[in-house]
Amino acid sequence: MSRLPLGETKSRTHAALAKIHIAKKELGLDDATYRAMLQSVAGVSSSKDLSDAGVTRVLAHLQRCGWKPKAAAKVGKKPSVGRGRQALVGKVEALLAEAKRPWCYAEAMAKRMFGVEKVDWLEPEQLVKLVAALSYDAKRHGRQG
Template identity: 80%
Template sequence: MNRNPALAKIHIAKKELALDDDTYRAMLQSIAGVSSSKDLTVAGVNKVLAHLKRCGWKPKTAAKTGKRPSVGRDRKALMDKVEALLAEAKRPWAYADAMAKRMFTVDKVDWLDAEQLQKLVAALTYDAKRHGRDMR
């Protein structure tokens, strides 16, 4: 288990439960026997996270697919193709955004022009063929 994400969850829970520093450190001491989260073992991290969940903290899950960008009619067919290729590959919209950033230094897919979208579709099609996905 990587400790850093788990420690981050503990600090997020601390903030969301509005624990002041004294209360937080007292909780760490009573649950795991330490006064600082940096001293927690993996078992201690798990105990603290379980305790915070019992206290009412509900971890938020990240959105898996993201929001489909809105585009004009002239680019709708290309964006539909991008969406279909992403769905076939089980990849989120963030993947297409990352490709747009890498290929064109444009942060979002919905900011691409029609020519750039065609190139993105070609790259996603090439990726699908490379990974053996049916392109019919």
């Protein structure tokens, strides 16, 4: 069995103890019942005294008692859509200004291309496609895109 760095072991233990306390709450165990269960299942009176094997036994017992652990939420980096959308809308605006066309031209393109009434309502992927279409139009008419 490989040894884990102290911090990793501590965070795993902390997570396991958190699961035990969540199960205690969800099953509605009072403190006396909870401590009696710890004593009978793992031979300790407090969860902080549990070994790794004891944690596993307690969690298995709580699941047999009807506790269903919830799947962990998928955590990721929050996308920075705001800045990206602003940059794309700025590019649309620049391409329209260069072509001396009004905003209603871009909105008509959005309606034709995506069935969306307003440029503001476009998803980032759709904005990219709109910028590409306006750039293509600029090159076709001899302007930089």
